[in-house]
Amino acid sequence: MIHYTPLSESDIYPIDEAAYTNRKCVNYEGKTVFVEKNTNGEYQLVQLLSTDPQDYLNEKFTPGTIIP
């Protein structure tokens, strides 16, 4: 099937609810971070939301870190 439309893919094919529920916005050590639950049930850091450039150098907030 071919679609020719200005709509985005997500407007036509609904996204699996699980994709939203797996991702959470949490406060970790005073910083707002996005975490994703991986297949082992652990939370893995996806994105750090901060304006302090030093936070991005902090090893604790590197993407992919497993949050204890």
Next chain:
Amino acid sequence: MEKDTEKKDGQEQEQGEEQQSPSSIVQKIQALGQTNIPQAPDSNIHVLSIIGQIEGHIQLPPQNKTTKYEHILPQLIAIEQNPKIEGVILLLNTVGGDVEAGLALSEMIASLSKPTVSIVLGGGHSIGVPIAVSTNYSFIVPTATMTIHPVRLTGLVISVPQTFEYLDKMQERVINFVVNHSHIKEEKFKDLMFAKGNLTRDIGTNVVGEDAVEYGLIDEVGGVKEAMTKLNELINEGKGNEQQEVIQ
């Protein structure tokens, strides 16, 4: 119950400490491809990255990179309030997105009392344009582009003339903001917005680095070095004014 949770927390902490040693290095290599990252002293300049799509009221699917404006707006308040922060640098690489969210961000940045500088890297398209010009001084790297085009709407639309008027007004707000915060003339901006033949069969113009400066949309062509120099200059100017006020 409380004791139980405390116990759990304790166990988790212990696990966390165990993870710190060899496995944390492995994780770091998996995530970044390197083991250690450079350390630097505290900075008086904060960075706001507007990367990916500007997300509005509707949450975009998780695979999209998005700029979460509900998180950025409070951060801007924190920046304004924190006396240790003397300047803000804005990194832009966006494809555009929600008009109202973009305008909200632009207005917040424009009304900050602290010096702000923006750098457009890669792309600052659609609603990225008002965000780029909202700062005190704007830079664009020579390879970056900015697409200027009319406002669009996807999803459910009621096909009445009022819908068009609503869209037209929204567009007017974007145009006004850009004209008020940059050196571009309204006619020129509209010309670029409604130009034919530049985007194949679409309406609009794709403006590349130096052209954006020529049209007066962006202040200067430059990268990180130029932006940091300018921001420090603006910070020092601000400090000079403050001292004079105190003397008076």
